[in-house]
């Protein structure tokens with residue numbers, strides 16, 4: 001239980017102290033939810049609590065209740081593995097970690113680059129759009145990457161909801177997540 005506290009303090013640093021990890025029924029990461037939502041899921045018997053945080057809330061009748069730290073859904077939600085994240089500029093930036101795919105820059109305002117420019121028949125899709133810093137976008141201009149002699153560090157893809165949730169876990173700074181869970 002001790003190492004588990006470490007995982008929570010990572011979340012605390014990244015977000016607030018009042019969030020709980022929600023896992024799918026197969027123990028894959030689903031989301032980070034506010035403790036109020038966590039308690040609602042417990043009351044509705046939608047989840048099994050795998051471990052509790054040290055924090056408590058006081059119920060109206062005066063009894064103390066510990067806030068869940070990690071919960072698992074009882075019913076498996078399959079759709080997260082199939083459902084596609086809707087295309088938007090912001091979702092392209094999230095997928096690419098707000099990092100320019102051409103030069104790796106993370107600073108400054110990120111733009112969206114159409115790999116095949118719209119003027120050359122390129123579409124606004126996850127497969128044709130990447131995060132791009134302003135200077136790379138200016139260099140590339142109205143050309144394809146090979147015409148501009150610049151290269152992408154990763155191949156753009158259509159993300160699923162599940163992949164986005166994994167990215168969120170990463171952004172929250174939770175690494176080696178499985179080491180922190182005690183199964184019982």
Ligand SMILES: [Zn+2]
Nearest residue numbers: 100103133136
């Ligand atoms: Zn760049």
